[in-house]
Amino acid sequence: KAGVTQTPRYLIKTRGQQVTLSCSPISGHRSVSWYQQTPGQGLQFLFEYFSETQRNKGNFPGRFSGRQFSNSRSEMNVSTLELGDSALYLCASSRVLGDANEKLFFGSGTQLSVL
Amino acid sequence: EDQVTQSPEALRLQEGESSSLNCSYTVSGLRGLFWYRQDPGKGPEFLFTLYSAGEEKEKERLKATLTKKESFLHITAPKPEDSATYLCAVQADNNAGNMLTFGGGTRLMVKP
Numbered sequence: 001k002a003g004v005t006q007t008p009r010y011l012i013k014t015r016g017q018q019v020t021l022s023c024s025p026i027s028g029h030r031s032v033s034w035y036q037q038t039p040g041q042g043l044q045f046l047f048e049y050f051s052e053t054q055r056n057k058g059n060f061p062g063r064f065s066g067r068q069f070s071n072s073r074s075e076m077n078v079s080t081l082e083l084g085d086s087a088l089y090l091c092a093s094s095r096v097l098g099d100a101n102e103k104l105f106f107g108s109g110t111q112l113s114v115l
Numbered sequence: 116e117d118q119v120t121q122s123p124e125a126l127r128l129q130e131g132e133s134s135s136l137n138c139s140y141t142v143s144g145l146r147g148l149f150w151y152r153q154d155p156g157k158g159p160e161f162l163f164t165l166y167s168a169g170e171e172k173e174k175e176r177l178k179a180t181l182t183k184k185e186s187f188l189h190i191t192a193p194k195p196e197d198s199a200t201y202l203c204a205v206q207a208d209n210n211a212g213n214m215l216t217f218g219g220g221t222r223l224m225v226k227p
Contacts, residue, residue: 043217100147106158
């Protein structure tokens with residue numbers, strides 16, 4: 001069974017540009033969540049989607065947005081990039097929401113560098 | 116606001132030298148406390164979920180325990196392949212989704 005797939009693996013952008021990251025969840029998983037990981041702040045929750053609807057959002061500016069498609073694949077977009085957006089962006093999938101018995105399966109992430 | 120603090124930030128052990136990692140947490144109501152392992156260049160990999168104080172779970176050389184304020188990850192006779200960053204996270208019971216609040220992690224290095 002294929003795991004969570006994130007593309008691209010690495011990205012280099014300049015300040016002011018925008019970027020789109022992609023996540024394909026495990027087959028049969030309907031929930032996708034996104035996290036930002038930096039050395040200083042650790043892992044921070046961005047947002048999560050279930051059945052194409054955003055269910056939760058973390059404390060990030062409106063420049064960070066996402067969406068989920070009918071096949072459960074998800075994209076996140078960051079507009080007007082800032083240097084501080086350099087981070088590893090992780091996607092996680094699960095079958096359902098709100099059940100602690102449910103494990104989150106993480107992808108390997110997209111490493112974004114903003115120059 | 117939910118908070119998770121892990122200590123120490125880094126830990127160096129000799130192979131076979133047992134130790135414990137600490138995770139202190141504050142949460143409005145705990146649905147679950149999770150331990151993950153993260154290797155360099157990879158995403159976190161699930162290890163355990165603990166639900167209530169007094170609960171313990173084991174997997175190979177790892178044992179996780181939970182109190183009302185802390186969780187410990189005990190590593191018995193570690194091997195070099197146990198070297199990784201260990202992450203602790205909580206999920207609040209007032210959360211309709213799967214959102215996790217993570218600690219900063221403990222970077223474990225086991226020398227042969």
